[in-house]
Amino acid sequence: MEIKIARKAGFCFGVKRAIDITFNLADEHKEGLCTYGPLIHNPQVVEELERRGVGAVEDLKAPHIRTIIIRTHGVSPRVYAETSKMGYNVIDATCPFVKKAQNFAQILKNEGYQVVIVGDRHHPEVQGLIGFAGGSAVVISDAEQLPELKKKVGIIVQTTQSFDTFKKVVDSVISACREVKIYNTICDFTAQRVKETKELAKTVDLMVIVGGKNSANTNQLVHLSREVCARVHHIETAKELKKAWFKGVKKAGITGGASTPQWIIDDVVKKIREISARR
Ligand code: SF4
Structure with a gap:
């Protein structure tokens, strides 16, 4: 069996x-170091951080917090205000691309636009963006469900959304509103990974996507792969691989989400090679 691994x-x-910021701090701090919510959407990395004494907290009033790390997905201005009120040492690990989207949300709000965020309203990044976008902001994940909008609308998009969904919402909004300002805030890493995954999935008999079941960008890779490949499996670790999946497979493709550590991908590749050798 030929095994193709996405670059x-x-x-x-x-x-x-x-990850670098947090693991370095974990080595220095003996106690009181926490992340606000899970640092990234990968349960194995979050477990490893817990083993090193870095827990994820949702309640900012938890008594043991001294230093708090803001996760990659970012937070709303309300959370920054609360952490400062509590007197914590704040380390901001928000991804710079998410920061950029937050800045655009704030600019649009200040310029009097109603902000439309294309994304999943339950995702922490979007929760943070809502805080920057002001009270009239709306979140849309489906162009078919466009609410009534004001005349002046500014659009931003969750960094890990698919371009197709973004474009469909933009098309609907520009047909409904007179003045529209658009910022494409999909990050380059997401765009490249999506393109590569689509191309890879078209050329193989089976795709294995490695990443957290709670990871939005990993789920997007699964969804896109299923559009062009009949056999797609989403796993978090090599333990979930099943020999039967590979029956009759000549070419297998492997990719991982943005929050999947290399050691987990290496384990998966190793196990698939073993399955291939035993066939
Ligand atoms: S997927 Fe893009 S926006 Fe999200 S953390 Fe990675 S680089 Fe940043």
């Missing part, structure tokens, strides 16, 4: 930066 699989720039 862009694994940590993106923003996740690697947050």
Whole structure:
């Protein structure tokens, strides 16, 4: 069996930066170091951080917090205000691309635009963006469900959204509103990974996508792969691989989400090679 591994699989720039910041701090701090929510959407990395004494907190009033790390997905201005009120040492690991989207949200709000955020309203990045975009902001994930909008609308997009969804919402908004200002805030790493995954999935009999089941960008890779490849499996670790999946497979493709560590991808590749050798 031929095994093709995506070149862009694994940590993106923003996740690697947050991981480096946090692991370095974990070595220095003996206690009181926490992340605000899970640092990234990968349960294995979050478990490793817990082993090193860095827990994820949702409640900013938790008594043991001394230093708090802001996750890659960013937070709303309200959270910054609360951390400062509590007197914590704040380390901001928000990805610079997310920061850029937050800045555009704030600029649009200040210029009097109603901000439309294209994305998943439950995702922490979008929750943070809502805080920068002001009270009239709306979140849209589907162009078919466009709410009534004001005359002046500014559009931004969750950094890991698909360009197709973004474009469909933009098309609907420009048909409905008189003045529209658009910032494409999809990050380059996401765009490249999506392109590479689509191309890879078209050329193989089976795709294995490695990454957190709670990771939006990993789920997007699964969804896109399923559009062009009949056999697609989403796993978090090599333990989930099943020999039966590879029956009759001549070419297998492997990729990973932006928050998937290289060691997990290496484990998966190793196990697939073993399955291939035993066939
Ligand atoms: S996917 Fe893009 S925006 Fe998200 S953390 Fe990675 S580099 Fe930053």
